Amino acid sequence: MIQLTNVSKIYPNGARALVDITINIGKGEFVFLVGPSGAGKSTLIRLLYREEAPTRGQVVINNKNLVRLKDREVPYHRRNIGVIFQDFKLLPNKTVLENVAFALEVIGVSRREVQRRSREATEMVGLAEKEKSFSHQLSGGEQQRVCVARAIVNNPALLIADEPTGNLDHDTAWGIMDLLKSINKLGTTVIMATHAREIVNKMQKRVIAIESGRMVRDEEKGVYGNYA
Amino acid sequence: MLNTLRYILRETFNSVKRNPWLSMASILTVMVSLVILGFSTFFLINASNLAKTFESELEIAVFLQKNMTVQQIKDLQAKIEQLPGVASVLFISQDQALVEISQILGGDQSNIIADLGGTNPLPDKFTVKVIEAQDVPNVAGQLALPGVNKVRYGQEFIEQLLKFTEWLRWVGIVVIIAFAVASIVLISINIKMNVFSRRREIQIMKLVGASNSFIRWPFFTEGMILGLIGGGLAAIIVGFAYQWLVLYIQATVAFLPVVHNNLIFWQVITGLFLSGMAIGAIGSAISLRKFLQV
Structure with missing residues (x-):
């Protein structure tokens, strides 16, 4: 489903964020992306939803080569990808339900469909009772769950999570992980960048480690490693 | 399609509500420049009519x-x-x-x-x-x-009159262009500030897969509506003022020929209205050209 071939990313200031990375990820996999801060995890993730283009190499998702993607095709590519952000990226002037619905509204889904599907997603993350709350009235974990609901409301084939448990306490973090696990069971590919050693070690999933922009490890049922 | 339309209108309205003063300033600038445009147009129409009348009596x-x-x-x-x-x-x-x-x-x-x-x-x-x-x-x-x-x-008289109307036409054109540029700039500042205050929202929209045109349209319609309101106000002001002026001149200086032609009148008024919309559209198009490269 995802093929990165000899991908390098060098920023205009000369920083080498990624060096010659080759990764294959199949449909329905659950992959952890680990490594010290600044190793290039976020850059890798940004390549997947085409916020950045690689300097060299190919990025192919669902048989679409993102390097050759035209600017006006980018939005359509993103509609197949749900992204969970560490800083949530919720709109403060919208309610929980409206935030979730937003992802459907912007792609022109009919009003009834928007209502039905955003309710479904909100229920799935367990926030049905708070659907009318604004994000500042929610705890960190609840905000992260809104973000998850927004990422999955589209039924994306690929779910990308950039440190989704970074700001959360132990129990809440596991709540999010349970959500991701169940979404993964429904067939969605999940890629998660994380610093959460305990989670990675317990989940027993594929682990890809990046250090200074290079891939140093790729193991099935891997462990976190020696990073801070 | 209908969903998108509804969304665009709602966003346009919200955005005007969020920046009432800037919106007002944009409307007023468009209005002032179009009022000047309107009066100049009527003045020129009358001046050339006057010249023609004198010529025919030559x-x-x-x-x-x-x-x-x-x-x-x-x-x-x-x-x-x-x-x-x-x-x-x-x-x-x-x-x-x-x-x-x-x-x-x-x-x-x-x-x-x-x-x-x-x-x-x-x-x-x-x-x-x-x-x-x-x-x-x-x-x-x-x-x-x-x-x-x-x-x-009456050679000298006719030549002077024609020279004067020619000069007037140029002054009018320069003033109108200056004001049109000012209104375009103000509208584009308005749009830019709006875009800036909503950059987070726009970023999220882009990340969840909104197309550029979907993001752009509300700003575009906002510019057009601000321009349209300005143009409409100008049309009302110029329309009533001119009607009043015609009656006044006919009552006081009856020998002065005034153009009182319904077709021309409505052409000018409609022209003002549409120019307002055009100015608004151009202003927002200018400010939207670059910012969407997220």
């Missing part, structure tokens, strides 16, 4: 030498009538001319002759009318025939 006065016989005068008249471009030739003898003058001056004919020293100083003349006003100088040039003393027509 006649060439051909003063004859003294002591010509009746036959010589008749021959001369026949010659002039045959010149190309001449519409009519009217002979006015010196006696008739005196009657005309005394009518204008309102005195007694014999008194005037007495005042002038007992003789009538006025020459015989032809009043020549031409078919086309612009032929006047041309025809006048051909009238230097034997027996003709002087040829006179």
